[in-house]
Amino acid sequence: MDSIKDNVKINRSDPIFHVLCHAVGVSCDKDKDFKRVLLALKPKDSNAVDRKLVLIQLLKDEFKDKKNLVTDAQPVNDKFSALENLKVDLPSQYREPVIFLLTTSPENISTDAVSFEELQSEELPMKPGKYLVPVFYRNLTLEQALKIYLPDCIQPISGFTIMSHLAHFNLKPQALLYKQLIGEIVLDKVPNVRTVIHKAANIDSTYRTFKLDLMAGEEEYVTSVKENGCIFKFDFSKVYWNSRLGTEHTRVVEFISKETVSSKTYVFDIFAGIGPFSIPLARLNKVTKVWANDLNPHSYEWLEHNKALNSSKKKPLNTLHTFNKDGREFVKEVVLPQLLQILSQSEKKQNVKAFVLMNLPALAPDFLDAFRKENLGISLIEASNLDLEFSLNFFCYCFHKTNSAPQEEMLDRVLEALNLSKSESELVVKSWNPRFVRNVAPYKDMYCLQFQLDLRALEVVSEVPPKKQPKLQ
Incomplete structure (x- = not known):
């Protein structure tokens, strides 16, 4: 540590804390200046007698002499005066400081203020007194x-x-x-x-x-984390991972899991990363099928690796299918054809739910243009009108400026991508719920736009020439 201090030219000495020691049972509640901090000692002393716990009070160390010891006597005297007023039994030489040195057994003595190590002296005085305890770098949190x-x-x-x-x-x-x-x-x-x-x-x-x-x-940089009962291994320098999103991952996994009780459930993870949504969902053995995609080839490799890592004979993850495509290509070549197949092969009156996860907050709403009416095709829209209960659910993440109007502005962005007017949105966009996820920076929040796209209603929406697609970068 000395070499580190020399490198940055910090000339600070190791701190010395001045403490007052009280016997257990002394009521300090009458004087708010006394802080109750427990100093845990071995249960028995050198004579095999049960020890008592002691309370210590850390005092200010504003003034130090050449030996780095506290010499600010007035606060100390004030403390002793307060103890005298409380009728506390004080030793005759209580104004003479005693120095306790430290050794290297941090497991024996601890405090929630400073991590003290074992005192060399086996006999710690049980009456209030004046003690100087040196605390070194190794003792600091x-x-x-x-x-x-x-x-x-x-x-x-x-x-x-x-x-x-x-x-x-x-x-x-x-x-x-x-x-x-x-x-x-x-x-x-x-x-x-x-x-x-x-x-x-x-x-x-x-x-x-x-x-x-x-x-x-x-x-x-290759590391691993555990989340939602799964192990995720990855190279942090080449893929995206944010442990602060663990709560959000759990919330979505649990939400979709509950939907599997009453319906056949399918999941399309467009920006899957290394699999924080798709792998736990596939491992539940409740979701019928999961399709996971990511453009980053390194993310795709680790997605495949984590699929194998979390697969077992009991839970083989056979329902998880992985892809390495651009988001729009994935929707066109995988999502839409699979939706058509799901609707065509489902039994009448069957309850079917599809979930589209879009966790790319910087750009995800723009990729909703892949779900415009002209891109869906007449066959898919007609299939959605079959005699079954079907819902297409979106979890679309985005960033939004704090203190602006999130409801209206985020809805406008979604409608622009879907090429829908406000009046048409009332027919097509259902269960609109922009949910706050977390604050990511000053004046910048992350939201999850939860909504359903009613494919049946698209049949009555007028054809509008498609707008220019937003660029990826």
């Missing part, structure tokens, strides 16, 4: 170390994602100068982490990847 060794101008660094051995940060510009220091501290303080990275550029809208910046550790 990650948050404490970052706060101490980074300049005061740097905002607290707390939010990051851990994927097996890999820790992923999105550092703010002012913290980039200290990225190596931050990375080294993370390696020291977070168990099992061997690689610390920072997102160096925005996400590419084509393959949803971004440039990584190695902050510290090994240049090893």
Whole structure:
């Protein structure tokens, strides 16, 4: 750690905390200045006598002498005066400080304020007293170390994602100068982490990847995570994965799973990535069939790998079919033909539900143009009018500016892609539900547009010349 401090020219000494020690049973509730922090010792002392827990109070360490010991006596004296007022039994020499040194058994002593290590002295005084306890770098938590060794101008660094051995940060510009220091501290303080990275550029809208910046550790980006009872392995430098979407993945999987109870269910995952939606759904053995696609060849390879990884004799994932195509090509060549086949082969009065997942927030609504009436074909529209219960359900993700009118603006974007007017939308777009997912950046939110497309109603919609397709990039 000293070499790290030298590299960034931080001349801060190891912190020394000044503590007051209380016997258990002393009522500190009358004085709000006393903080109850439990110091856990071994259950028995050197004489095999049951120990008592003690309460410690951390005091300010604003003033230090040349030996780095706290010499701010006034707050300490104030504490003792408060104890005297509470009629607490104090030792005769309570104003003389006692120094306790630390060894290396962190499992024996812990506190929710500072991770103390085992005291060399087996006999810890049970009366309130004045003690100086040196706490070194090895005793600090990650948050404490970052706060101490980074300049005061740097905002607290707390939010990051851990994927097996890999820790992923999105550092703010002012913290980039200290990225190596931050990375080294993370390696020291977070168990099992061997690689610390920072997102160096925005996400590419084509393959949803971004440039990584190695902050510290090994240049090893192949990692794995567990989600929804499945294991996902991938190369984080070549595919898209966001652990913060785990709750959303679970919500959608559970929603579709419930629909399988009363209907035959089919899923089309247009931007499947490495399979966070499609693999858990296929593994449920409740969904009739799942078609998963991604344009990124690396995502497709890991999708195939994860299909095999999560397949077993009991759950072989035979219902999952994978593709490596452009989104519009996938709709034209796979989704629409399969929908026609599903409708044509379904029994009368049967309840059939198809779900189209479009998890590409930057562009997904634009790809809805693949479902325009002129692209569906008369055969599919006629088949939807057969004597059966059929619904085509969409989960289309998008970004939207905070504090604007999300309902109206997002609906307009969907209608433009589908080439529908407002009056036509009332017939065709049903169960409209724009659902907030999460805030991704200042003034930028992620939504899931849930709705149904009524193919029967498209039959009465007038033919309109198709508009120019939005570009992929």
